[in-house]
Amino acid sequence: MSVVTLEIDGKVCTGVSGETVFDVAWNNGVKIPRLCHIGGLPNIGACRLCLVEVEGQKKLLPACITPVQEGMVVRTWSEKLIAHRRLIVELLFAERNHVCSVCVVNRNCELQDLAVELGLDHIRLRYQFPKLVADTSHERFGLDHNRCVLCTRCVRVCDEVEGAHTWDVSRRGALSQIIADLGEPWGESDTCTSCGKCVQVCPTGALFEKGKAVSEMRKDRGFLKYIVTAREKGQWIR
Amino acid sequence: MTVEELFDQQAAEVERQNALENRIYCCTAAGCVSCGSEAVRKAIGEEIKSQGLTGKVEVCGTGCMGLCSKGPLVRTSKDDALYGGVDVSNAAALVSAPETLAPLRIDTSAPFFIKQKKIVLGNSGRVDPEKIMDYIAAGGYQALARACTELGPAGTLDEVKKSGLRGRGGAGYPTGLKWELVARQPGDVKYVVCNADEGDPGAFMDRSVLEGDPHRVLEGMAIAAYAVGAQQGYIYVRGEYALAIQRLQLAIRQAERERLLGNRILDSAFQFRVDLRIGAGAFVCGEETALLASIEGRRGQPRPRPPYPPEAGLWGKPTLINNVETFANIPPLIQNGGEWFASTGTATSKGTKVFALAGKIANTGLIEVPMGTPLREILFDIGGGVPGGLEFKAAQTGGPSGGCIPAEFLDTPVDYESLARIGSIMGSGGLIVMDSSSCMVDVARFFMEFCMDESCGKCIPCRAGTVQMHDILLRMTKGEASSRDMAILEELCTLLRETSLCGLGQTAPNPVVSTLRYFRPEYEMHIRDHRCPAGLCEMKGNEGGAR
Amino acid sequence: MDPVNRKPSLATVWLGGCSGCHMSFLDLDERLIELAPLVEVKASPLTDYKDFPEVDITLVEGAVANRDHLEHIRTIRKRSKVLVSFGDCAVTGNVTGMRNAFSVPDCINRSYRDNSAVVVGIPSGNSVVPELLERAHPVHEVVDVDYYLPGCPPDGDAIHQLLVDLLNGRAPSSDGRRFG
Ligand SMILES: Cc1cc2nc3c(=O)[nH]c(=O)nc-3n(C[C@H](O)[C@H](O)[C@H](O)COP(=O)(O)O)c2cc1C
Ligand code: SF4
Ligand code: SF4
Ligand code: SF4
Ligand code: FES
Numbered sequence: 017m018s019v020v021t022l023e024i025d026g027k028v029c030t031g032v033s034g035e036t037v038f039d040v041a042w043n044n045g046v047k048i049p050r051l052c053h054i055g056g057l058p059n060i061g062a063c064r065l066c067l068v069e070v071e072g073q074k075k076l077l078p079a080c081i082t083p084v085q086e087g088m089v090v091r092t093w094s095e096k097l098i099a100h101r102r103l104i105v106e107l108l109f110a111e112r113n114h115v116c117s118v119c120v121v122n123r124n125c126e127l128q129d130l131a132v133e134l135g136l137d138h139i140r141l142r143y144q145f146p147k148l149v150a151d152t153s154h155e156r157f158g159l160d161h162n163r164c165v166l167c168t169r170c171v172r173v174c175d176e177v178e179g180a181h182t183w184d185v186s187r188r189g190a191l192s193q194i195i196a197d198l199g200e201p202w203g204e205s206d207t208c209t210s211c212g213k214c215v216q217v218c219p220t221g222a223l224f225e226k227g228k229a230v231s232e233m234r235k236d237r238g239f240l241k242y243i244v245t246a247r248e249k250g251q252w253i254r
Numbered sequence: 255m256t257v258e259e260l261f262d263q264q265a266a267e268v269e270r271q272n273a274l275e276n277r278i279y280c281c282t283a284a285g286c287v288s289c290g291s292e293a294v295r296k297a298i299g300e301e302i303k304s305q306g307l308t309g310k311v312e313v314c315g316t317g318c319m320g321l322c323s324k325g326p327l328v329r330t331s332k333d334d335a336l337y338g339g340v341d342v343s344n345a346a347a348l349v350s351a352p353e354t355l356a357p358l359r360i361d362t363s364a365p366f367f368i369k370q371k372k373i374v375l376g377n378s379g380r381v382d383p384e385k386i387m388d389y390i391a392a393g394g395y396q397a398l399a400r401a402c403t404e405l406g407p408a409g410t411l412d413e414v415k416k417s418g419l420r421g422r423g424g425a426g427y428p429t430g431l432k433w434e435l436v437a438r439q440p441g442d443v444k445y446v447v448c449n450a451d452e453g454d455p456g457a458f459m460d461r462s463v464l465e466g467d468p469h470r471v472l473e474g475m476a477i478a479a480y481a482v483g484a485q486q487g488y489i490y491v492r493g494e495y496a497l498a499i500q501r502l503q504l505a506i507r508q509a510e511r512e513r514l515l516g517n518r519i520l521d522s523a524f525q526f527r528v529d530l531r532i533g534a535g536a537f538v539c540g541e542e543t544a545l546l547a548s549i550e551g552r553r554g555q556p557r558p559r560p561p562y563p564p565e566a567g568l569w570g571k572p573t574l575i576n577n578v579e580t581f582a583n584i585p586p587l588i589q590n591g592g593e594w595f596a597s598t599g600t601a602t603s604k605g606t607k608v609f610a611l612a613g614k615i616a617n618t619g620l621i622e623v624p625m626g627t628p629l630r631e632i633l634f635d636i637g638g639g640v641p642g643g644l645e646f647k648a649a650q651t652g653g654p655s656g657g658c659i660p661a662e663f664l665d666t667p668v669d670y671e672s673l674a675r676i677g678s679i680m681g682s683g684g685l686i687v688m689d690s691s692s693c694m695v696d697v698a699r700f701f702m703e704f705c706m707d708e709s710c711g712k713c714i715p716c717r718a719g720t721v722q723m724h725d726i727l728l729r730m731t732k733g734e735a736s737s738r739d740m741a742i743l744e745e746l747c748t749l750l751r752e753t754s755l756c757g758l759g760q761t762a763p764n765p766v767v768s769t770l771r772y773f774r775p776e777y778e779m780h781i782r783d784h785r786c787p788a789g790l791c792e793m794k795g796n797e798g799g800a801r
Numbered sequence: 802m803d804p805v806n807r808k809p810s811l812a813t814v815w816l817g818g819c820s821g822c823h824m825s826f827l828d829l830d831e832r833l834i835e836l837a838p839l840v841e842v843k844a845s846p847l848t849d850y851k852d853f854p855e856v857d858i859t860l861v862e863g864a865v866a867n868r869d870h871l872e873h874i875r876t877i878r879k880r881s882k883v884l885v886s887f888g889d890c891a892v893t894g895n896v897t898g899m900r901n902a903f904s905v906p907d908c909i910n911r912s913y914r915d916n917s918a919v920v921v922g923i924p925s926g927n928s929v930v931p932e933l934l935e936r937a938h939p940v941h942e943v944v945d946v947d948y949y950l951p952g953c954p955p956d957g958d959a960i961h962q963l964l965v966d967l968l969n970g971r972a973p974s975s976d977g978r979r980f981g
Contacts, residue, residue, distance in 0.1 A: 063713070078558060096752075100752065103746070107719055137975065138892050140941075141742065143898065188710050189706060189711045
């Protein structure tokens with residue numbers, strides 16, 4: 017483990033080799049936007065919100081999977097990056113049916129937070145209004161595909177932390193959908209242990225606890241870290 | 255077999271074939287099969303029997319002879335001639351007196367033939383893909399023998415580097431460099447993978463090679479495995495290619511039986527097994543990391559690179575991935591040396607390229623030309639130009655990742671750099687010709703629809719961006735789009751290029767960008783005047799509500 | 802705005818929405834009294850105008866959901882110097898747009914036949930009940946919009962801030978605004 021010094025947005029930062037640009041930036045107070053990344057789960061570099069500019073690199077690099085290197089010069093906010101991020105968030109809002117005013121996580125939603133952070137006040141793209149359903153067959157939880165951003169946090173936490181691998185993605189492109197087991201109603205899944213980890217890591221109102229009304233669902237954001245620390249260090253601390 | 259046996263068998267088979275009175279090659283590739291060549295072949299077989307010429311005359315099926323628009327095609331050794339538009343009634347004559355079929359004879363000194371140069375397709379139409387002896391008679395597996403006995407792994411690698419060969423799967427990465435990267439990796443478990451997913455709409459180059467000359471690809475893979483130190487290979491073929499799969503399976507069995515694959519190849523310590531993996535028809539599975547995931551039995555989705563497959567590929571092991579045509583170039587390259595190979599082509603693009611001509615062109619089919627051949631020569635001399643008296647409008651290369659080339663650039667030499675300079679790409683070899691009846695906005699829409707349907711859905715820019723771009727293009731073709739939509743379309747082009755995870759999303763805007771570059775007024779007419787200059791789009795005007 | 806003498810004029814319009822945004826506007830309470838002398842209200846859902854007037858600022862609540870809305874918003878756009886999408890239904894389609902995943906006949910049947918105890922009739926779109934558009938549109942899909950005030954409904958402070966900014970000839974600040 018060696019210490020690595022790099023520059024992020026003009027600020028000299030230090031990290032440890034093997035750490036990602038994303039983690040080092042956050043540890044140094046530079047908050048790079050993200051959606052698919054969540055500490056404690058393997059990264060997939062899929063949402064592209066954390067893309068940053070690295071000097072000497074032609075392509076934009078996803079901070080969540082790019083390891084830090086000595087002498088790296090990183091820019092996390094530029095006009096170009098902001099424009100890209102705004103458009104990506106617009107794409108997400110237009111893709112499915114986000115009717116915030118009637119959503120269980122209204123005002124407690126990572127997608128909304130991104131929109132606010134990026135200063136969006138309307139979506140220039142055509143809303144697609146896909147016809148999607150909610151699976152409420154589980155005793156305690158629900159999955160509303162209308163709100164899903166396909167970040168696959170639920171898939172990963174279920175597979176990698178709970179070890180159940182109940183969730184997966186079926187079909188492709190815009191038709192992609194999260195499915196339980198081989199496409200059964202969640203309530204009939206043989207593998208689901210009802211642990212609720214997926215609900216907590218889900219950034220939006222797609223996965224929710226039943227019985228919660230508009231704006232009532234609060235996700236426990238520290239939950240995953242708690243479990244991962246316990247698993248890795250044997251310490252049950254918050 | 256040993257190296258000596260290989261040469262002995264070649265000599266014996268050549269002698270046997272030369273002793274025949276007539277050997278009839280009947281094209282049984284998809285194009286000719288679809289106009290009845292199987293029946294012709296059967297009729298010829300029966301004729302041979304009924305004329306009592308068994309043992310003296312022989313009929314065999316072959317891969318594509320190129321001029322698909324004149325099928326079914328038959329070649330006869332007796333008079334060394336090619337006949338087109340043949341049917342069962344010609345069978346008797348083909349067996350004993352082909353010269354009486356003069357009206358069906360195709361002039362092989364026409365530009366279509368003489369302007370081509372066949373390296374990859376050298377055997378296509380000349381060997382029976384189901385008989386390993388045919389391939390051996392044509393000098394097959396001698397390059398592998400040369401690599402194993404004369405060159406050694408390092409020498410083999412050197413020849414490939416010297417040749418300047420670049421990958422034919424689309425991106426044009428130098429093949430020698432890629433092999434070297436894999437060869438340099440430590441560890442003794444490495445893989446060689448042949449990418450036969452060929453998903454571009456209208457492309458069938460790889461299928462033709464696999465159907466017409468499967469041993470060539472196997473030999474190329476074996477040479478690669480020898481050079482990089484791999485013992486296991488996979489061919490990832492798309493499931494739709496049933497015939498190619500069947501021929502490959504047969505070819506692998508034959509090669510294993512002759513000890514040209516498997517253990518103790520050519521009686522040496524080198525071993526290399528090849529297995530097939532069948533794709534389920536997803537374009538994105540042609541992308542190398544998605545392909546690897548699919549071989550591993552996971553969902554066929556790309557992952558960010560680095561690490562690149564030469565460092566961490568199949569099951570985390572160093573993996574060499576090349577395209578079918580890339581591997582098909584290897585045997586002649588090794589046989590004749592890298593310098594020989596480099597003598598064809600341009601400074602940075604060596605060798606030949608196979609193209610599938612399609613669309614508004616007289617000679618649709620498969621051709622092979624030296625790199626650097628001007629587009630005009632390919633389309634007009636070889637392709638025979640635009641039929642039906644309409645005017646040439648554009649040529650599309652590179653499929654959904656490529657661009658449209660307008661008439662003013664017809665003199666561009668076809669090589670990697672020149673095509674990139676005019677906003678297109680070499681791609682894998684699809685070449686679609688459009689005439690004045692084609693609407694460029696609709697062409698862009700068509701390719702965008704393809705990308706939208708084929709997006710794997712992993713990253714947001716491609717998954718949701720292609721949907722929005724298609725939505726805008728579709729509304730343009732209906733006369734329902736505004737100049738604001740145009741601005742957003744261009745923003746999305748930049749977004750997808752710069753932020754998509756894999757090549758599919760990164761290149762999906764290319765057809766839009768290139769048609770905007772050369773045919774912008776056509777877009778503007780759709781938007782401003784609700785008019786389609788090609789007369790193709792039906793405009794309803796804009797009373798529906800939204801702008 | 803004509804700086805010489807005239808007070809800036811304001812209109813508020815109610816399209817396909819629930820009137821909640823207007824209620825929130827009224828929730829400005831005593832601040833309304835401060836604002837009142839600064840503007841001339843030329844049209845609102847409570848005024849009986851035959852023809853939409855020329856105004857400086859128009860706040861539009863609601864999505865563009867039917868033929869009447871469509872005609873109306875086009876006129877409004879022509880006669881307003883500054884047009885504000887006021888509240889989520891105007892900005893995103895929101896609840897009004899939730900029918901967009903379904904076809905118009907399906908929606909009509911659902912409302913007037915399936916869910917109705919007594920079926921009186923199905924609006925034919927010819928007279929009193931205007932014909933539904935195929936989709937309910939956010940306002941900016943139909944006409945140019947200058948500013949957006951999201952929220953369901955936008956809260957009083959945000960409305961107040963927007964009006965104060967506009968009346969002072971400034972672009973509205975985004976403080977306190979929350980999309981979604
Ligand atoms: C969306 C996508 C589809 C692709 N499809 C193919 C394909 O069908 N066949 C192929 O050989 N390469 C395909 N490629 C390129 C491969 O990723 C890879 O670069 C290639 O197989 C390498 O071989 P080469 O160096 O011999 O060209 C595709 C790439 C992308 C991004
Ligand atoms: S998930 Fe978030 S963005 Fe989507 S409707 Fe709910 S609150 Fe709004
Ligand atoms: S359900 Fe939630 S966690 Fe799972 S993919 Fe959708 S948004 Fe992500
Ligand atoms: S660019 Fe498209 S195909 Fe490639 S990873 Fe992203 S969604 Fe999948
Ligand atoms: S957070 Fe890095 S790509 Fe999603």
